[in-house]
Structures are given as C-alpha cells and as structure tokens.
Amino acid sequence: MNLIWSSLVAFGRFWYRFIVGDDWTVAVAVVAGLLVTAFLNARAIAAWWLVPILVVVMVTVSLGRSSRPTHVVREIKEANKQ
Amino acid sequence: MFNMSLQTGIGFVLITTFLASTVEAIEMVTIVVGVGATRGWRATLIGAASGFAVLAVVVAVFGLALSAIPIGPLRLIVGALLLVFGLQWFRKGVTRVAAHGLAGMKAGHADEEAWTGPGFDWTAFVLAFKGVVLEGLEVAFIVVTFGVTANQLGPAVIGGMSAVVIVGAIGAAVQPLVTRIPRSLLQLVVGTMLTTFGTFWAVEGIGVIWPAGDAAILVLLALYVSTALALISIERRHAFGFSPWRQA
Numbered sequence: 001m002n003l004i005w006s007s008l009v010a011f012g013r014f015w016y017r018f019i020v021g022d023d024w025t026v027a028v029a030v031v032a033g034l035l036v037t038a039f040l041n042a043r044a045i046a047a048w049w050l051v052p053i054l055v056v057v058m059v060t061v062s063l064g065r066s067s068r069p070t071h072v073v074r075e076i077k078e079a080n081k082q
Numbered sequence: 083m084f085n086m087s088l089q090t091g092i093g094f095v096l097i098t099t100f101l102a103s104t105v106e107a108i109e110m111v112t113i114v115v116g117v118g119a120t121r122g123w124r125a126t127l128i129g130a131a132s133g134f135a136v137l138a139v140v141v142a143v144f145g146l147a148l149s150a151i152p153i154g155p156l157r158l159i160v161g162a163l164l165l166v167f168g169l170q171w172f173r174k175g176v177t178r179v180a181a182h183g184l185a186g187m188k189a190g191h192a193d194e195e196a197w198t199g200p201g202f203d204w205t206a207f208v209l210a211f212k213g214v215v216l217e218g219l220e221v222a223f224i225v226v227t228f229g230v231t232a233n234q235l236g237p238a239v240i241g242g243m244s245a246v247v248i249v250g251a252i253g254a255a256v257q258p259l260v261t262r263i264p265r266s267l268l269q270l271v272v273g274t275m276l277t278t279f280g281t282f283w284a285v286e287g288i289g290v291i292w293p294a295g296d297a298a299i300l301v302l303l304a305l306y307v308s309t310a311l312a313l314i315s316i317e318r319r320h321a322f323g324f325s326p327w328r329q330a
Contacts, residue, residue, distance in 0.1 A: 018167075018219075018220075019163060019166055019167055020166060020170075020224075022170075023172040023173070026166065026169050026173075027166045030162065030165055030166050030169070031162065034158075034162060034284055034288065036284070037285060037288055037290060038288045038289075041288055041289055041290050045282050047290060048285055048291075048292055048298075051165075051281050051284065051285050052281055052302055052305055055165070055169065055277060055281060055306070056305065056306075056309050058169075059172060059173060059176075059313065060174060060309075060313065061171060061310065063173055063176060063177065063313055063317065082275065
C-alpha cells in the first residue's frame, strides 16, 4: 500500500514538474485567465485580449521575481568566466 | 483560402516540431555520442534504439487517446497545457539567451571509462536509453499535442524525426559541432511558438472568436516576440548595466 502511494506521489510529482515547472503562479494565472475569459464570453463580452495580456504580465512578473539576482546574474557571470 | 490556411498550418507544425526536437536532440545526441565514444558503440546504439522504440509507443498511444477527444474540448485542454508548458520554455529561453546569447551548450563530461570486460555493457545501454527517453519525452509531448490539435500528426512526427536524424548525423560526423548549435535561442523560439498556439487554441476552445481569424496567430507571435526581446534587453541591462546590442 505504501509502495503504491509513493509511486502515485512520484508519478504526480513528475507530471507537475513536467507541465507546471518552477513557477506555479504562472499556471494558476493562465487557468484563472481562461476561466474569466469563459465567464465574459458567456455574457457576450469580447474577451480575446485577456489571456495574451495576462501572459505578457505574468512572464514579466515571474522573470522579475525569480531570475534576478539569482539565475540570470549567475549564468552571465559563469559565461564571462569561460 | 482553405488550402492556403492548411499549408500555413503544416508549415507551422513542421517548423515548431522540428525546432523543438532539435533542442532536445542536441542533448540526446551529445549523451549518446559521448557514451558511445567512451564505452563502445554496440550497447550504446542498442540502448538508444530501445529508447526510440519506447518513445514511438508513447507517441502512438498518446496520439490515439487524444484523437478520440472532440476538437473543441481538445483545443481547450491541449491549448492550456501547451500554454503553461510553452511558458516554461519561454522563460528559460529568455533567461538563457540573456545570459549566453547565441552560445551553444557546454560539452558534457565523458566520465565513463571504456568498457573492456566480457559480455554486454549494460551501463552504456542504460545511459543511452535514459538519455533518449528522458530528452525525447518533452519532444513526444509537443509532437503529439501539437500534431493532433492541428489535425496534422503525420507532419508533426516527420518534423520531430527529421531533427533527430539531422542532429544525429551531424553528431556522428562532427561531434563538437552539435554543441555549437544555439540551443538557448532555439528553446526561446519554440517556447514563443508553443505560447502563441497555446493561447490561440485555448481561447478558441472556450468558444471565443478571434478577430481576423487565423491571422490572429501572427499578431500573437509578434506580441510574444516583442515581449521576449524587451525582456532579454531588460535582463541584460539589469545584469550588465548596458544594452545587449552594444555588447555584440
């Protein structure tokens, strides 16, 4: 039973990392954006612009929050050492 | 009009799956050639071939399963998945291009010792098998979801396989050349295309009609390319204190 449970957890964790990756807020924002788009569309309100704007905002916020000063600066410094 | 749209679709599917497959094939070929060169080719090639067999089964089963879903819900589900998945590559691509520009990947360390013992070299087999399956899984995911949703699984598989064959041939002929392919840039291009089609299909799957129909794909592509260029510029300006264009 324990082995089955740990296998299921490992399987779920693999798919989570595979699809969602290191920033879950982007995935949550995308799903929320699609739900709001569906809600507006059901009320005959044009909502095609919502997800593209949300994508641009979320990528900017995600990169600004997570990559500086860790990933990018570290990668650039390592590249300059070579 | 229909033929034009169909041809454009095939072109996008071929290019996206070819580039996505190239990104992963670079690492795959580097691993397989590295293991083969150090431990011997027989077990390595059998391991790589077994890995490709597993990937073929994954593509066939996954493709059949997705083909059974009606196109409306399929576009919503697959579009949302491609969007979330594509944004990962998009963010990684921006970060890596900001850091490394057009540089290729670093050459791997061939720590493995040459196999001199009797019998089959299972270590080489497992290393090659793992390299092909793990690196190929993302490609299989992109090929199947992209191909089935665009109703062009055949061209998607051809695009994916062509990249593996071409990169494999380059790797077999001139191994160091593979590591010089600008992998980060390719990853950013694929991430941008997956994000573009993911957005288009997911929103269309909800039932929203895009202004200008399929031409909206080009507008989305332009928006995301501009965003990527702006973010790369911001990241490099922040890190170096100057524009990337002056450094080149």
